[in-house]
Amino acid sequence: MALAIMGSGGDAPGMNAAVKKFVDYLYDRGETPHLIYDGLEGLIDGKIKKAEHKDVAGILHRGGCVIRSSRSKRFYDYEYRKQAYENLQKNGIDGLVVLGGDGSFRAMDVFSKEFPVNFVGIPTTIDNDIYGTDYCLGVDTALNTIRDALDKIYDTASTFNRAFVVEVMGRECGYLAVISAMGSGAEVCVIPEVAFNRPVAEARLKREIANGRNYILAIVAEGTKKTQEIAEWIEKDLGFETRVTVLGHIQRGGAPSSYDRLMAFEFAVRAVDHLLESQRSNKVVVYQNGHFDLLEIDTVVSNKYQLNPRHLAMLNILD
Structure with a gap:
């Protein structure tokens, strides 16, 4: 069999x-691998190449994606989806x-319903927002990149009696913020899923400041x-000189x-195994409770990811 792999949407380590x-x-299995360059745009333009070992030699440690990725407005048009299928x-x-x-899987959901495309998705996003x-x-x-930055910022905050507000990525999902706040001991965590209880946070921080807290x-x-x-709230109402740091796209690189290398291997092997064994597949490889499984694409795209309530409770973020 001939199978192809492509990236779509934002890159991730x-x-x-x-x-x-x-x-x-695939070579070990005696099958033929192909690479699709530039994501959905490349699929539309026919940037498909039979892969050789030299194409993937020495890439294991690199960030980004050597076959590149894209977000494609053209893929919204049926004629371009038809061209991609052709x-x-x-x-072959x-x-x-x-x-x-999420966006990539929604696109593939439409694509696979219109054409007999046998596909398996690998959840690839630092946002960790796939159902x-x-x-x-x-x-x-990404979490280790954030942790490293926060550790360094803490050094400065505690030295100069300052407050630092650090913005992390995640789109509409607060996973990175929650886990990073837990791992860094942050005093404040603000996420989209839960309304920030400013009065409660302010009262707690004022008590701590009265007892000697000199940074936030x-x-x-x-x-x-x-x-x-x-x-502005921290500076005005709590009286701390405050700096803002937006970590931005450094969270995607590196x-x-x-662990991510190991997970990449596991995801890829399970995706290949399923495609070789199934004549018709519209699945996503998932990792649940320490085990790998496959879910129907309809199930994945029709439901919304929920943060672990235990993590929110640990941060007292549900108060």
Whole structure:
């Protein structure tokens, strides 16, 4: 069989590890791997190439994605989706592995309903906002990048008696903010899923300041759009000189952690195994409660990811 792999949407650490394992594992199985360059745009334009070992040599430790990715407005048009399908046929592609997030899977859901596309998705997004999986590829590396930045910011905050408001990524999901706040001991965490209880937080911080607290670290998820508001509140009402740091796209880059490399291998092997064994598949590989499984694409895209309530309780974020 001939299978192809592509990236779609935002990049995440571990994509190259998944691409490498996909190619190497297919050759081990005696099958033919193909690479699709530039994501959905490349699929539309026919940027499909039979993979050789040299194409994936030395990429395991690299961040980003060597086959690149894209967000495609053209893919919303049926005629371009038809063109994409015809390109798969021209290259004899029997199955497709897609490294992507929620938007990518929604696109593939439409695509696979219109054309007989045999595809398996690998949840790949640092936002960790895909329904049905506890873990998405790239999350561990992103969390370690954030942790490193927060540790350094804490050094400055405690030295100069300042407050720092740090904005992290995650779109409309507060996962990165919650886990980073837990791991850094942040005093404030603001996420989209739960309304920030400012009076309660203010009363608690004022008690701590009266008892000697001389710095504050606040983690704000980008989806709240409250970064500046929180900074102004801390400076005005709590009396701390306050600095804002937006971590931005450094959270997506960098060499993948050992855990993300391992997860990339596991995701890729399970995606390939399923495609080789199934004549018709519209699945997403998921990781739940320490085990890998496959969910129907309809189930994944029709439900919304929920934060773990235990994590929210640990932060007292439900008060």
